[in-house]
Amino acid sequence: MIKVTNLKKSYGDLEVLKGLDVHIKEREVVVVIGPSGSGKSTFLRCLNLLEDFNEGEVIIDGFNLKDKNIDINKVREEVGMVFQRFNLFPHMTVLDNITLAPVKVRKWSMEKAKQKALELLVKVGLQDKAHVYPDSLSGGQAQRVAIARALAMEPKVMLFDEPTSALDPEMVGEVLAVMKQLAQEGMTMVVVTHEMGFAREVGDRVIFMDGGYIIEEGKPSEIFDNPKHERTKSFLSKVL
Amino acid sequence: MDFRFDIIAEYAPFFLKGVLLTIGLSIIAIIVGSILGLVIGLGKISSKQLVRLPFEWYINFFRGTPLFVQILLVHFGLMPMLFPQPNPIISASVSLSLNAAAYIAEIFRAGIQSIDRGQMEAARSLGMTHVQAMSYIILPQALKRMIPPFGNEFIVLIKDSSLAAIIAAPELMYWGRAAQGQYYRVWEPYLTVALIYLVLTLSLSKLLHYLERRYSAK
Numbered sequence: 001m002i003k004v005t006n007l008k009k010s011y012g013d014l015e016v017l018k019g020l021d022v023h024i025k026e027r028e029v030v031v032v033i034g035p036s037g038s039g040k041s042t043f044l045r046c047l048n049l050l051e052d053f054n055e056g057e058v059i060i061d062g063f064n065l066k067d068k069n070i071d072i073n074k075v076r077e078e079v080g081m082v083f084q085r086f087n088l089f090p091h092m093t094v095l096d097n098i099t100l101a102p103v104k105v106r107k108w109s110m111e112k113a114k115q116k117a118l119e120l121l122v123k124v125g126l127q128d129k130a131h132v133y134p135d136s137l138s139g140g141q142a143q144r145v146a147i148a149r150a151l152a153m154e155p156k157v158m159l160f161d162e163p164t165s166a167l168d169p170e171m172v173g174e175v176l177a178v179m180k181q182l183a184q185e186g187m188t189m190v191v192v193t194h195e196m197g198f199a200r201e202v203g204d205r206v207i208f209m210d211g212g213y214i215i216e217e218g219k220p221s222e223i224f225d226n227p228k229h230e231r232t233k234s235f236l237s238k239v240l
Numbered sequence: 241m242d243f244r245f246d247i248i249a250e251y252a253p254f255f256l257k258g259v260l261l262t263i264g265l266s267i268i269a270i271i272v273g274s275i276l277g278l279v280i281g282l283g284k285i286s287s288k289q290l291v292r293l294p295f296e297w298y299i300n301f302f303r304g305t306p307l308f309v310q311i312l313l314v315h316f317g318l319m320p321m322l323f324p325q326p327n328p329i330i331s332a333s334v335s336l337s338l339n340a341a342a343y344i345a346e347i348f349r350a351g352i353q354s355i356d357r358g359q360m361e362a363a364r365s366l367g368m369t370h371v372q373a374m375s376y377i378i379l380p381q382a383l384k385r386m387i388p389p390f391g392n393e394f395i396v397l398i399k400d401s402s403l404a405a406i407i408a409a410p411e412l413m414y415w416g417r418a419a420q421g422q423y424y425r426v427w428e429p430y431l432t433v434a435l436i437y438l439v440l441t442l443s444l445s446k447l448l449h450y451l452e453r454r455y456s457a458k
């Protein structure tokens with residue numbers, strides 16, 4: 001589904017990704033962990049070209065992102081993204097937030113988009129919030145709407161960029177529960193997070209990044225219970 | 241000191257005509273200036289330097305030189321190249337519009353750049369094109385924030401349109417000068433004109449204040 005080869009990215013002289021190779025299969029849930037500044041968010045943002053990269057190759061759903069002939073918007077239709085700061089559109093109701101892209105990009109009828117949006121709101125437990133504006137939502141509710149908004153495009157892959165880092169602790173659970181359900185339904189997911197419990201329970205594979213490299217990857221049980229690298233051990237000893 | 245109200249009474253119909261032209265010129269300039277200003281403002285935030293450059297210099301020129309000079313350049317320089325008989329009203333509309341466009345472009349630019357980057361990213365991540373993201377997400381939010389500076393620009397235009405008197409566009413100030421020239425009286429015509437400008441700008445600023453409160457409540 002996603003094939004990343006020798007991905008390199010730098011801002012001026014600062015190299016943040018120093019050659020990543022990742023292969024993600026359909027229905028796989030990959031959790032990326034690592035200290036701040038390790039390049040994990042940048043890696044995620046390269047997957048839908050919110051960040052351009054300097055070298056290497058990213059192939060998603062058969063599209064090579066560096067191919068000049070592809071329409072990046074077509075790729076993004078298939079790749080949903082959830083942001084740390086939600087980024088809901090504040091001038092629109094929750095329902096309009098969710099229906100906008102399906103109607104304008106996928107060219108669905110308003111009828112169909114609305115029906116889909118209401119289904120998704122039920123799924124994330126916010127059916128009563130369809131007609132309110134985002135600023136009246138709590139952080140956890142806003143993030144669940146953001147997930148529904150991304151899902152409304154019926155993407156094949158979902159990217160999560162620290163989806164619970166901006167939330168009050170008591171709201172983290174409700175967002176993780178939605179993500180867990182999504183994983184169980186077979187969505188292909190790449191999740192950058194500091195939630196080690198989620199990584200262990202829901203992840204099929206954990207990638208540990210530091211300093212722009214992938215240091216170690218494997219099944220959650222291997223990484224958490226039996227890390228091989230010194231760097232992984234010292235990181236986990238601090239966060240677990 | 242005697243104050244000759246009869247001069248004011250005599251010129252009242254002309255002042256009225258002048259006020260209408262003053263308002264007309266300002267409205268034309270704000271409309272044309274907004275359309276041009278949107279294009280110039282968007283051009284100025286282009287990621288390509290070659291695209292940005294002409295827009296930057298347009299703004300530099302029209303904000304960095306006096307409107308007075310611009311009016312003279314347009315009326316005596318530009319317009320005679322296009323029309324055999326330059327019309328002062330057209331010249332005034334053109335120069336005020338071009339000038340307003342530069343200021344409004346900066347208002348658009350600031351408004352657009354004040355919107356959190358995440359909004360554009362979220363829109364693009366959903367597969368929207370840059371144009372779609374701009375028109376559905378960024379501009380609607382930016383426009384709301386632009387109401388106060390936009391109102392200021394309108395007020396400035398009302399006052400600055402008085403410079404069109406110098407090319408004999410018969411707006412309010414022109415008639416003030418005419419009355420002064422006919423009677424050699426300063427206070428009556430100029431105080432009247434000043435008072436009319438004050439009424440215009442104050443009522444406009446009240447209206448804008450009302451709009452601002454109404455839209456920010458939403």
